[in-house]
Amino acid sequence: MNYKKGRYSSLIKPLFSFIDLVIINMAVFYFEINLKNIYVFCLYISISWILIAVKNHFYEVHRHTRLIQITPLLFRQIIFFTIALYAFIGFFKQPNISRLALGEYLILVFILITIFKFLTTYLLKKYRTVLRGNIRRVIVIGDNEKVRQLIKTFNTRLDYGYKFEAKFSVKDESFSLEYCFDYIIENNIDEIYFSVSELSNKQINTLIDFADNNLRELKFIPDNKEIYSKKLKYEYYDYIPILSIRAIPLQEPVNKFVKRLFDILFSICIIVFVLSWLTPILAILIKLESKGPVFFKQSRNGFNYKEFDCYKFRSMTPNKHAHLAQATKGDLRITKMGAFIRKTSIDELPQFFNVLFGDMSVVGPRPHMVSHTNMYAQRIDKFMVRHFVKPGITGLAQISGFRGEIETDKDIINRVKYDIFYIENWSLLLDLKIAFQTLTNAVKGEEKAY
Structure with a gap:
C-alpha cells in the first residue's frame, strides 16, 4: 500500500478564507459604525461569513472553474452576508448603529473581496501556465473520441494545471490493470480518468479499490451513447443513494424568480424604449411593400410542450405555407423589407411581448413551429428536454x-446539445452574455439570418 505525497494545494482554501476574514474584520475599523463592542461584532461577522461560505460553496473554486461561475458565488455571498450584518442590529439590540456606515462598510468589503477573488484566480492560472506549479499528474484509461478530446484539453489548457502522463488502451492485448497500478505508483500519479464504457464491472471495482487504498482521485468519462447531460444530481432517500440524470437550476424557486424578474425588466425596457417608436415606422414600411398585417402570429411549443402564439414583424408576403415551411436561402416569399429585418433580427422584437406575458424568456431554447416540433421529437433523441x-x-x-x-439532422442535433447545456448550466450571467452576443451578432449580421 503506497500513499501519495501531500501537496500544498490543500492549504489554498484555508489561506484564502483566512485572508477574507482579515479583510472583513480590518474594514470594520475604517468606519464609524457606532458599535457597543467591536470585538463581539467581529466575532459575529466572522462566524456568519464562514457559515454562509460553507452553505454557498464560496471556496469550492476548482482549477477548471470558469470566471463566469465565480461571479454568482460573490453576489450570493455578499447578499446573505448583508442580511446577516443588518440582522445583528436587532439580534443584539443595537439601534444606534449607523446604517449608512454599515452600508459603506459592505461596499468596501464587496469591492475588496471581489478584487481578491478574481486576482487570486487569475494568478493561480498564470502560476500553472507559466511556472507549471500547482500541477496534478494524470493518466487516462481508454481509447475513444471523448478520451482523445480530454487528452487534448489536458495538453492545451495549461491553466487547468493538469500534466498528462500516459494513456492506456483497453483494446491492446498487453493491457492489464496491474501494469497501470504499477505505473501510477512509480510516477506518483494524482488523478486517474477512465472510460466507463470500456471497462467491465469487475475492472471498475478493482480500479475503485486501488484508488481508495492508495488515495488517488478517480474520475470517469461517460460513455458515447449521446447522453448530453453534464451534471448528475446526487440525492439520498433515507440511506439509499439516488442519481438523477440531470439537475435543472431553473427549477429552484430563487433562480426562477431571478430569471422572471430579469425577463420583465428587460422586456419592458425594449418595449418602452425601442418598440414604442420603431413599430410605427416598420408598420408603414411593411404596409407600403406588401398587403397584409404588420405582425405575424405563429403557434409554437413552449414550456411543458404547451402551445402559444409567437409574434414577429411580418417579413414575408402572406402565403399558405407560412406555418409549415421554414424560410430558406433565397426564399421568394421574403420581401425586401423582410430580408433586412430578418438579417438584423429586428423581426423577432415583438416577442418581447411574449416574454412580458410569460410565454417566453429573453434567453432559452428557440421554439419551433408545432409541425417541426412533432417531427423532431420523433427523429432527434433528447429533443423534448428543451421544453x-x-x-x-x-x-x-x-x-x-x-x-x-x-438543413440536416446534424444542425438540430447540435442545437439540442447546446440547449441542454444551457438548461443544466443556467445562470443570470450566462443570460447576459448570450443577450450581449446576440446584439453583437445582429449588428455584424449572420450568415444564416435569412
Whole structure:
C-alpha cells in the first residue's frame, strides 16, 4: 500500500478564507459604525461569513472553474452576508448603529473581496501556465473520441494545471490493470480518468479499490451513447443513494424568480424604449411593400410542450405555407423589407411581448413551429428536454452558429446539445452574455439570418 505525497494545494482554501476574514474584520475599523463592542461584532461577522461560505460553496473554486461561475458565488455571498450584518442590529439590540456606515462598510468589503477573488484566480492560472506549479499528474484509461478530446484539453489548457502522463488502451492485448497500478505508483500519479464504457464491472471495482487504498482521485468519462447531460444530481432517500440524470437550476424557486424578474425588466425596457417608436415606422414600411398585417402570429411549443402564439414583424408576403415551411436561402416569399429585418433580427422584437406575458424568456431554447416540433421529437433523441424551460428569443445554440434554417439532422442535433447545456448550466450571467452576443451578432449580421 503506497500513499501519495501531500501537496500544498490543500492549504489554498484555508489561506484564502483566512485572508477574507482579515479583510472583513480590518474594514470594520475604517468606519464609524457606532458599535457597543467591536470585538463581539467581529466575532459575529466572522462566524456568519464562514457559515454562509460553507452553505454557498464560496471556496469550492476548482482549477477548471470558469470566471463566469465565480461571479454568482460573490453576489450570493455578499447578499446573505448583508442580511446577516443588518440582522445583528436587532439580534443584539443595537439601534444606534449607523446604517449608512454599515452600508459603506459592505461596499468596501464587496469591492475588496471581489478584487481578491478574481486576482487570486487569475494568478493561480498564470502560476500553472507559466511556472507549471500547482500541477496534478494524470493518466487516462481508454481509447475513444471523448478520451482523445480530454487528452487534448489536458495538453492545451495549461491553466487547468493538469500534466498528462500516459494513456492506456483497453483494446491492446498487453493491457492489464496491474501494469497501470504499477505505473501510477512509480510516477506518483494524482488523478486517474477512465472510460466507463470500456471497462467491465469487475475492472471498475478493482480500479475503485486501488484508488481508495492508495488515495488517488478517480474520475470517469461517460460513455458515447449521446447522453448530453453534464451534471448528475446526487440525492439520498433515507440511506439509499439516488442519481438523477440531470439537475435543472431553473427549477429552484430563487433562480426562477431571478430569471422572471430579469425577463420583465428587460422586456419592458425594449418595449418602452425601442418598440414604442420603431413599430410605427416598420408598420408603414411593411404596409407600403406588401398587403397584409404588420405582425405575424405563429403557434409554437413552449414550456411543458404547451402551445402559444409567437409574434414577429411580418417579413414575408402572406402565403399558405407560412406555418409549415421554414424560410430558406433565397426564399421568394421574403420581401425586401423582410430580408433586412430578418438579417438584423429586428423581426423577432415583438416577442418581447411574449416574454412580458410569460410565454417566453429573453434567453432559452428557440421554439419551433408545432409541425417541426412533432417531427423532431420523433427523429432527434433528447429533443423534448428543451421544453423543461421556457423558450427564448435567443439562446446559446443561436450565438454558437446554429440559428436559422435546419438543413440536416446534424444542425438540430447540435442545437439540442447546446440547449441542454444551457438548461443544466443556467445562470443570470450566462443570460447576459448570450443577450450581449446576440446584439453583437445582429449588428455584424449572420450568415444564416435569412
